Amino acid sequence: MVASIGLPKETKDGERRVALDPSAVKSAVRAGYDVLVQATAGVGAGFSDSDYEAVGAKVVPGAAEVWAADLVVKVKEPQPVEWGYFREGLKLFAYLHLAAEPELATALATKGVEAYAFETLEERGGLPLLAPMSEVAGRTAAIVGAHYLAMGSGVLLGGSAGVEPARVVVIGLGVAGTMAARGARGMDAEVTGIDIDLHRLYEAHQQGTVTATLASSEHAIGEAVAGADLVIGAALVTGARAPRLVLREHVTNMRPGSVIVDLAIDQGGCVETARPTSHSNPVYEELGVIHYCVTNVPGQYPRTASRALSAAVAPKLIELARDPGSSKLAGSLNVAGGKIVHPVVAEALQR
Ligand SMILES: NC(=O)c1ccc[n+]([C@@H]2O[C@H](COP(=O)([O-])OP(=O)(O)OC[C@H]3O[C@@H](n4cnc5c(N)ncnc54)[C@H](O)[C@@H]3O)[C@@H](O)[C@H]2O)c1
Known part of the structure; x- marks a missing residue:
């Protein structure tokens, strides 16, 4: 039975989001749970400790006290410094991306943690706890792509009178890809959208998103990438390792100084030359192409992202505390009883 909920301060590099804002904490307190908030957990997103105290949370100084709660809710997958807090029976609710994090999967399973992932929770054919962050990450991809083009090939997305606009290729026109395409279109680039789902292509075409x-x-993909100034990877198969769609030989054919933003890096990346980067060190160059592969992109817009995430997470969190077997949490359970129990995640990890 869950009596207490813990909200730790995030530890991943450059991560300023918090999983619950004060209004979400208020809902949990009203629902009858003791909520323990680690001091300064919300500061990066503009929420002070006193904002949390005012809605009935108990603010505690250290991570250990928060992790001692029955149910811990956080944004990003626990970092190795947090694995020591894992214990039998602990419930964890967060982005886990286990297909790309085999060591974390092992640590959760061997310690007997019951781990529920935001990104695999399914509802009405969508991913309601991934979508808000994909929206933020997609919009951000267009902004950072434009920014790094200035440092690379020097191409401006919208071009100029007498000069053609930049060519942007978006692979995967789901939530993140659609927002990235809209952002790039908003800056007057030419945008090609690629997806396996023809209905998504039809919708994007009809709506003028691309x-x-x-x-x-x-x-x-090979042909489109060869002529692109900016490639944005956003393909996802829920729970699985990202499909590898842009091959090294495709990247070789890109013009020097072009840019790749691989949003799917949190699931292992859909670009062969992509490897995870951080907010402190967001880009590297390979084959003359600038790669931006930050695994927690929305962390750079913590206010907007925390409020959007919190609004989506709060009702599911209360449901999880009340009834972990609820159909409203379908697809979210990834680890239980020492095993990876989500079939697609288990297959990706070959467990
Ligand atoms: N890096 C970050 O900080 C960050 C933040 C948010 C989301 N993401 C990631 O962005 C990715 C996309 O998330 P989403 O919410 O938009 O997912 P989504 O399910 O809404 O969309 C994924 C799209 O990929 C398409 N797709 C699948 N296989 C494909 C293939 N072989 N070729 C072309 N398209 C294919 C699907 O048809 C779908 O339209 C995920 O990996 C997600 O984890 C990353």
Whole structure:
């Protein structure tokens, strides 16, 4: 039975989000739970300790006290410094991305943690706890892509009179890809959207989110990427390792100083040359192409992102505390009884 909920301060590099804002904490307190908030957990997102105290939370100085709660809710997957807090029977609710984090999966399973992932919770065919952050990450991808083009090839997304606009290729037109395409279109770039789901292509085409669409295939991606100034990777198969769609040979054909933003890096990346980067060190160059592969992109807009995440998470958190077997949490349970229990995640990890 869950009596207490813990809200730790995030530990991942550059991560300023917090999983619950004061209004979400108020809902949990009203629902009858003791909420323990680690001091300064919300400061990066503009929420002070006294904001949390005012809604009935107990603010505690250290991470250990928060992790001692029955149910811990946080934004990013626990970092190695936090694994020492894992224990039998602890319930954890967070982004886990276990297909790309085999060591974390092992640590959770061997310590007997019951781990529920935001990103695999399914409702009405969508991913309601991933969508708000994909929206933020997608919008951000267009901004950082434009920014690094200035440092690389020097191409401006919108071009100029007599000069063609930049060519942007977005792979995966789901929530993140659609917002990235809208951002790039908003800056007047030419945007090609690629997906395996023809209905998504049809919708993007009809709505003018993109200037062209392509059905996903190795050949189509190779050709589109070769002519692109900016490639944004946002393909996802829920729970699985990201499909590897942009191959090294495709990157070789890009013009020097072009940019790749691989949002799917949190699931292992959909670009062969992508490897995880951090907010402190967000880019590297490979094959003459600038790669931006930050695994927690929304962390740089902590106020907007925390409020959006918190609004989506709060009702599910209360449901989890009340009834972990509820159908409203479908797909979220990843680790239980010492095993990886989500079939797609288990397959990705070959467990
Ligand atoms: N790096 C970050 O900080 C960050 C933040 C938020 C989301 N993300 C990631 O962005 C990715 C996209 O998330 P989303 O919420 O938009 O997912 P989504 O499910 O809404 O969309 C994924 C899209 O990928 C398409 N797709 C699947 N296989 C494909 C293939 N072979 N070729 C082309 N398209 C294919 C799907 O049809 C779908 O339209 C995920 O990996 C997610 O974890 C990363």
